[in-house]
Amino acid sequence: MTSAVLPNSVLANENAFASRRRNQLIIAGLIFAAVAALPRFVTDVYMQNVLILTLMFAALSQSWNILGGYCGQISLGHALYFGVGAYATTVLFVKYGVSPWFGMLAGGAMSAVLALALGWPCFRLKGHYFSIATIVIAEIGLLLVHNWDYLGGALGIQWPFGPDNWATLQFARDKIPYFYFALGLFIVTWLVTYFIEESRWGYWWRAVKDNPEAAASLGVTVFESKMAAAAISAFFTAIGGAFYAAFVAYIDPESVMAFRFSLLMALPAVLGGIGTLWGPAVGAAILIPITEITRSYAGGGGSGLDLIIYGTLIMVVALAKPEGILSIFRRSAKSENAS
Amino acid sequence: MSAEPILKVENVTRRFGGLVANSGVNVEVRQGEILGLIGPNGAGKSTLFNLIAGAFPPSEGKFIFEGKDITNLSAPRRCQLGIARTFQVPKSFDTMTVIENVIVGGFVRHPGAAAARRAALEVLDFAALSHRANSPASELTPPEKRRLEVARALATQPRLLLLDEVMTGLTPSEARLGVDLVKRVRDQGVTVVMVEHVMEIVMPLVDRAVVLDLGRVLAEGTPAEVVRDPRVITAYLGERHRAA
Ligand SMILES: Nc1ncnc2c1ncn2[C@@H]1O[C@H](COP(=O)(O)OP(=O)(O)OP(=O)(O)O)[C@@H](O)[C@H]1O
Numbered sequence: 001m002t003s004a005v006l007p008n009s010v011l012a013n014e015n016a017f018a019s020r021r022r023n024q025l026i027i028a029g030l031i032f033a034a035v036a037a038l039p040r041f042v043t044d045v046y047m048q049n050v051l052i053l054t055l056m057f058a059a060l061s062q063s064w065n066i067l068g069g070y071c072g073q074i075s076l077g078h079a080l081y082f083g084v085g086a087y088a089t090t091v092l093f094v095k096y097g098v099s100p101w102f103g104m105l106a107g108g109a110m111s112a113v114l115a116l117a118l119g120w121p122c123f124r125l126k127g128h129y130f131s132i133a134t135i136v137i138a139e140i141g142l143l144l145v146h147n148w149d150y151l152g153g154a155l156g157i158q159w160p161f162g163p164d165n166w167a168t169l170q171f172a173r174d175k176i177p178y179f180y181f182a183l184g185l186f187i188v189t190w191l192v193t194y195f196i197e198e199s200r201w202g203y204w205w206r207a208v209k210d211n212p213e214a215a216a217s218l219g220v221t222v223f224e225s226k227m228a229a230a231a232i233s234a235f236f237t238a239i240g241g242a243f244y245a246a247f248v249a250y251i252d253p254e255s256v257m258a259f260r261f262s263l264l265m266a267l268p269a270v271l272g273g274i275g276t277l278w279g280p281a282v283g284a285a286i287l288i289p290i291t292e293i294t295r296s297y298a299g300g301g302g303s304g305l306d307l308i309i310y311g312t313l314i315m316v317v318a319l320a321k322p323e324g325i326l327s328i329f330r331r332s333a334k335s336e337n338a339s
Numbered sequence: 340m341s342a343e344p345i346l347k348v349e350n351v352t353r354r355f356g357g358l359v360a361n362s363g364v365n366v367e368v369r370q371g372e373i374l375g376l377i378g379p380n381g382a383g384k385s386t387l388f389n390l391i392a393g394a395f396p397p398s399e400g401k402f403i404f405e406g407k408d409i410t411n412l413s414a415p416r417r418c419q420l421g422i423a424r425t426f427q428v429p430k431s432f433d434t435m436t437v438i439e440n441v442i443v444g445g446f447v448r449h450p451g452a453a454a455a456r457r458a459a460l461e462v463l464d465f466a467a468l469s470h471r472a473n474s475p476a477s478e479l480t481p482p483e484k485r486r487l488e489v490a491r492a493l494a495t496q497p498r499l500l501l502l503d504e505v506m507t508g509l510t511p512s513e514a515r516l517g518v519d520l521v522k523r524v525r526d527q528g529v530t531v532v533m534v535e536h537v538m539e540i541v542m543p544l545v546d547r548a549v550v551l552d553l554g555r556v557l558a559e560g561t562p563a564e565v566v567r568d569p570r571v572i573t574a575y576l577g578e579r580h581r582a583a
C-alpha cells in the first residue's frame with residue numbers, strides 16, 4: 001500500500017483531523033482559564049470547598065476513565081489506590097518529615113506497582129468477575145489498614161499544624177491554594193488522556209474494550225494493554241489521594257478507603273460519558289455538588305442518602321442515555337462535520 | 340525461497356470436548372497464491388483459521404510460517420510476523436469510527452499515531468472505504484463491515500491473509516468489487532487463503548483449492564480438479580447444487 005502520490009482524500013482527512021485536535025486543545029485552554037477565575041466570584045468557604053472536591057473528583061474520575069472508560073475494565077476498587085496515595089504521603093510526611101510532593105510521587109509509584117501486581121491475576125477474569133474482584137480486594141485493603149498499627153489503625157493519622165505554605169501543602173486559613181492544586185491535577189490528567197487518546201495505547205485500549213479477540217488478531221497485546229492502563233490509572237488516582245490527605249489533614253481508613261470513594265471515581269465518568277475526554281468532568285460537575293449538598297443537609301456522612309442518589313442517577317442515565325450526558329452533544333457535532 | 344511454502348499446517352487436530360473440528364489436517368500454502376478453502380457447514384474451516392491465527396491452540400500438530408514454528412506464539416505475535424485474518428462474523432470495534440478501526444491494525448507496523456493514521460487512510464483508499472472513514476463502525480451496512488474487516492487486516496501489512504467468507508451476502512456487483520479487491524491484494528505480494536461458499540465466486544478466483552469435510556482434508560488441487568472429484572461432489576457440491 002505504498003503509493004507514490006498521496007490521494008487528496010488522505011491529505012484532506014489528515015488536515016481536518018489535525019485542526020480538530022488543535023481546536024480541542026484551544027477549547028480546553030479556555031475552559032481551564034474560566035475555571036481558574038472562579039475563586040474571584042465564589043467567596044463562600046463552603047462553596048469553595050465544593051469546588052475543590054468537584055475538581056478533585058473530576059481528576060480522579062479522569063484517571064479512573066483511563067482503565068474503566070478507555071480500556072473497558074470496570075474497577076470498583078479504586079479507593080485502594082486513593083488510599084495508598086493518601087497513606088504513603090501522610091506516613092512519609094508525618095513520621096519521617098518527607099515532603100508531601102515527594103510522598104505524592106512515591107504513593108503514585110506504589111499504587112502503579114500494586115495495580116500491576118493485582119492486574120496479573122485479575123485481568124484474567126472477564127467482565128463482572130473483574131469488577132467484583134476489585135471490590136473485594138479494596139475491602140481487604142481497607143481491613144488491613146484498619147488493623148495496621150503502623151498506619152494508625154482505626155484511629156488514623158493527623159497531620160501536624162504548620163504555617164501555610166506550598167512546600168508542605170498546608171493551608172489552614174485560606175483554601176484557595178487547594179483549589180489551584182486540584183485544578184492543576186485535573187488539567188494534568190486531562191492532558192494525559194488527551195495525548196494518550198491519540199497514541200498506540202489509546203487505540204489499543206479502546207480495541208481491547210470493544211473486542212479483545214479482534215484486537216489480538218490485529219497485533220494488540222491485550223494483557224499488556226490492560227496492565228499499562230491499570231498502572232497509569234492507579235498512579236494518578238494515588239496523586240489524588242495524596243492531595244486529599246493534605247486537604248483534610250487527617251486520614252483514617254474509612255475517610256480515604258471506603259467503597260464510597262470507588263463509586264465516586266467511577267460514577268462521574270459513567271454519568272458524563274464513559275471513555276470520553278470530557279465525560280468525567282461533566283459528570284463530576286453534576287454529581288459532586290449534589291453529593292456534598294445532600295450530605296450537609298442529611299448531616300454528616302454515614303447516611304445512605306448519597307448512595308441512593310447515585311443509584312438513581314445511574315439508572316436514569318442507563319435508561320435514557322447509556323453513553324452518558326455528553327453523547328447528546330456528540331450527535332450535533334457529527335452532523336456539523338457532515339455538512 | 341519461493342519454492343518454500345509460506346505456511347505449512349502439519350498434522351493439526353483440534354478437539355472441542357468430544358467433537359473433532361479439525362482432524363490430522365495437512366495443508367501447504369504456497370507463496371503468492373490465492374488458496375480457496377471450501378467445504379460444507381461445520382467442516383472446520385473457521386476452526387482452521389482460528390488455529391493458524393493463534394486464537395486458540397491446536398490439540399495436536401504444528402504450524403510452520405516462513406520456515407518458523409509458530410505453534411506456541413500468541414495471536415498478536417503472529418500478526419507481527421505477518422499473519423492477518425478476518426472473522427466470519429464481523430468483529431468491528433463498534434465504539435470507534437471506521438478509520439479508527441483501521442488505525443488499530445496500523446500500529447503493528449507504525450509506532451507513531453500520525454504514521455498509523457496515514458497508513459490507515461491509504462488502506463481505506465485501497466479498499467474503497469474512504470467515503471466512510473469518519474462513520475462510526477456500528478453504522479456500516481453488513482457488506483461494508485466485511486470490507487472493514489479486510490481493510491483492518493490489511494493495515495497490519497500481512498504476508499498471509501486469511502479471509503473467512505468476506506463475500507457472503509454481497510450482491511453480484513458488490514461481489515465483483517470484492518473479487519477485484521482480493522486480486523489487488525494478491526498483486527501486492529500478499530498470499531491469500533479464502534473460505535467461501537459461493538462456488539461461482541471462489542473457483543474462478545483461486546489458484547488452488549483445499550476441500551475440508553468433517554474436519555479432514557478431502558481433496559486438494561486446481562479448481563478444475565477439485566470440482567471433478569467425485570468425493571467432493573457427494574460431500575459438498577452435490578448438496579449445494581441441490582440446495583440452490
Ligand atoms: N469454540 C468452539 N467451541 C465448540 N465447538 C466449536 C467451536 N468452534 C467451532 N466448533 C465446532 O466445530 C465444528 C467446525 O466448526 P467451524 O466453525 O470450524 O466450521 P466451518 O467449516 O467454518 O463452518 P461454516 O461454513 O458454517 O462457517 C462445528 O461443529 C462447530 O460447532
Ligand SMILES: [Mg+2]
Nearest residue numbers: 384385386427
Ligand atoms: Mg466458518
